[in-house]
Amino acid sequence: MDKWMLIDGNSIAYRAFFAMPPLTNSAGLHTNAIFGFTTMLLKLLEEHKPTHVLVAFDAGKVTFRHESYSEYKGGRQKTPPELSEQFPVLKELISAFGIQQYELNGYEADDIIGTLTKQADEQGAEAVVVTGDKDLLQLASDRVTVAVTRKGVSDVDLYTPAAIDEKYGLKPLQIIDLKGLMGDTSDNIPGVPGVGEKTALKLLHEHGSVENVLANLDRLKGKLKERLETHAGDAELSKKLATIYREVPLERSAEDIRYGGYDAAALGEAFRRLEFKSLSERLDLQAEGGASASEAKAAADELSLKAIEAGGDDKEMAELLERLRSGARHGLYIEAIGDNPHHVELLGMAVALEDAVYVLSMEAVKDESAAAFREWLADESARKSGFDMHKAELALHWAGLKLGGAAFDVQLVAYLLDPTEGSQLLSGICERQGVAGPSSDESVYGKGAKFKVPDEETLRRHLALKADAVRRLEPVLTEELERTNMKELYVDLEQPLSRILAGMELQGIQVEKGELERLGAELEDTLTTTISEIYQLAGTEFKINSPKQLGEVLFERLGLKATKKTKTGYSTDAEVLEGLAKEHEIIPHILHYRQLSKLQSTYVEGLLKEVREETGKIHTYYRQTIAATGRLSSQFPNLQNIPIRLEEGRKIRKAFLPSEPGWSILAADYSQIELRVLAHISGDEGLKEAFLHDMDIHTKTAMDVFGVEAGEVDANMRRSAKAVNFGIVYGISAFGLSRNLDITPTEAGKFIEQYFSVFQGVRKFMDDIVAQAKQDGYVTTLLERRRYLPEIKSSNFNLRSFAERTAMNTPIQGSAADIIKLAMVHMDKALRERGLRSRMLLQVHDELVFEVPPDELETMKQLLPEVMSGAAKLDVPLKADVSFGDNWYEAK
C-alpha cells in the first residue's frame, strides 16, 4: 500500500533550531536546524519507508487567516537571523534528498498538508504527518497518523485517533475546539483567558464543541461563566483560525511527490559543505551496508537484555562481573526516582556492555548472590561511566550501598558542553548529540500526580536503553570535550568535585531545632501584633501575603498612589513600599511583616522540616549542572541563601552548629573575588594596583571616579562607587545603575563614563569580550568553561543587550566559580594528606564552611585561607578572610 509522508517544514525547522546547540560550519553558516532536520528525516525515512514524501513550507507573510483576524501570528518574535539563513540551504538539501517541497502563497504548510491527507485518504493511501504542532492532530483518521516531535526533534509521538482519544478524550476534529477555547500564544490566537488545557478539556468532555459550550453557559457559574460570556466571540474566531483548510488548489499530483531515494552524490556534496561529518559517515556506511543512525536505534531496540533477579540463576551475574573486572567499556545507569536524592526510591540499575545489557532489580542488587557486584560498585579503582552518579551515590548511600570510582558522567559532561541547556535529561542529551537514546522519562513514568512505575518489562527495557545510551555517548562526548578544550576542566575539576560534594552532603550540618523553635516563637509573637496593627490601620482583614489583596487595600481602599505595576496588577514589592513609607503609617508595618513572615515560613518552618530526626542534621543537595555560569546551586533546602544582611534574620545562623561537642565552625570567604578576577582578565592597571596594595576597592573607586583624596570620600560617594562596581560585574547599563542608585539614567551614564575613563582597561575588556562573543558565539572562563550566547547576534534589542551583559558577566562570575571549586578540590586533598579530621560542610559561592576539632583549629585557620588564595595564580593576589565560632552566626 502507498504511504505518504507529509512534513511540516517550518515547524520541524523551528523545533530543530531550538532543540540543538549552536552549530556552525567553518564558513560561519549556522547549521543546527539543518542538522536536526536531517537527523530526523533520516530516521523517519528509515522507520516509515514512505512511497511518497513532501515537505510543505509556509509562504508569504499574509494568509487568508489574516482576512478574518489581522492580528493572526502578530506579536510573534521575528525569526532569528541564525535560523532564517538556514532555510535556503535546508531547501537545497531537501532537493538533494530527492524530496519534493511545496509552498503556496496565501496558505500555510498546515493547509497544504491538510489538503494532501484528504487526497491520500481518497486514494486509499496511508499518510503520516510530521510536525511539531499539535494543531495538526485534527487531521488524524483511520489512514492518517500524526507524528508530533517530543521535546526536540529526534523523538516523535504517533497520534492515531485512538491515541488522541486516550490522551485527550477527544475526536481529532475536536482539537480545533480545544484550541478555540485555549487559544495559542505563539500564533496570537486569543482563546478564552483563564481557560487552559485542563479547563478546556473538561468543557469539551461535557459539551463536545465550542458552540455547545457557549449554548450551555447557563449550566456554568462563577468566573468561568463570566469569561466565556465575555470572550464567546474570541472562542469562535479562535476556532475558525485553528481550522485547517483542506481545499488548497494544489498544483501537485500524487505522482509528483513519489519518493525514489536520494542522490548519493548530491547529498554527499551537500553534507561536505555543511560539514556534517558524522552524517556523511553514516550514509557512506549505509551504502556499504553498515549501521546508520536509524539502524543504530533499531539495534538498540533489539538489545540483548539480560534480566538479573534476586535468587535467580547466577551464571549471568558471573558473566557480567568477569567482563566488568576486565575493564570492559560499559554504561551504568542507576534509576533513582524523586527530586531529592536524600529521599529517593531506587528502581533498579542496568549495565550496558557492547553486545548485551544486564538489568538488575534492587532486590537482585541487595541479594547475597550479588556481593561481588556490590563490591564492584563500591570499588574506587573500578572506573565507571554513568549518568548523574552524584545523585546515584547519595541514593545508594541511603539504601546502604556504596558507589565509588565514578570516572565519566554523561550528565556532568553534557552540562559542560552546554550549561544553558535547561534540564540535562538523558533523552535530551542523546537528541542533541544525534545518538539513538531512550524515550523520555515523562513518557515512561508520566508526571506529577500521574506518576506511575510501569510494568517490569517496560521498566527493564527503559533502564537498558539508558545504560546503553550512556555507553554509546561516552566516546562522542569525550571527543566533544577535547574539541572544546574542556577535558581538563572535567577530569581535574568537575569530576573530582562531584565526589567531594556528595561527601559534604552526606556529612550534613548539625542544626539545633530548639534554637529555631525559640526564634519561631519570638517571630510568632511579633507577627501576631504586626498583623493586628496592619488590619487596624487598613480597617479590614485580608491576606497580607497576597499581592492582589494587598494592592487592593493600599491602592484602592487607602488611596495610595501606585507607582509600578506587574503583569497581573499593582506591584507591591519592597521598592514600591519603601517609596510609599512616608505616605501612610501602614507601610512600615507591612515591610516588617514581610520580613518576619519570610523568616518564619522559609527559614524557621522550612528548615525545621528538613532536619533529619535520627541525626539532627540537614543534608542539602548541591547541584553541579544547573547554573549557566558554573556556580553551584543548593536545594532541599537551599543553604546558600541563609539570611545574613539583617540582624533579625542573621540569628537563624545560630542554629547551625558543629556536629561534635567542643568543635568549632570555621568559615572563610574570598574578599572581592569577582573584582579581583576582573582586574586579572582585563589587565586594567588601576584595578590591579588597587588590589596589589589591598586597598578598599569601593573607596579607591570613589577616589578615582570623583577625583578626590582618600580622606575626602564620604559615605555617599563610597556607596555610589560600590554600586558602580556591582554594575561593572553585572555588565553595566546606565538604566540599571540609575535604578539602583535612584538617580536619573543620564547621571548614571556620566558615572559610568567617568569610571571607564579612569579604568580604561576595563572598558577595553568589556568591548573586546562582546566582540569576541559575537565572533565565536560563546565566552569562556579562566578554566575554559564555556557559555554560548547565540542571542548576541539577535536583531531584538532586548535579547541582544541581555546577551551582551551576559558576555561581560559570565567570564567574571564563572571564573570566580572555577576558583572556589579549585580551592575545594585542593582543600579536600590537603585534609586527606594531612590526616585532618576537619570536614568541609558548605559552599556559598565565595565562602567555605568547615567544622573543626579544637586541636586542628589553629592549623585550619592558617591552612584554609592559604589554600583558598593559592587556588589560582592571578595577576593580583587572592585574599580570603577567615573566622570561627561555636555556630555559624559566631563565625563572622
Add this chain to the structure above:
DNA sequence: GGCGTCACG
C-alpha cells in the same frame, strides 16, 4: 503551575 516576592552571592 504561574506569578510575585524575597533570601543569598
Add this chain to the structure above:
DNA sequence: ACGTACGTGACGCCT
C-alpha cells in the same frame, strides 16, 4: 525607541 542590572531557590497565593 527599545526597557534590564548577573546568578540562584523557596514560599504563599491564586486559578
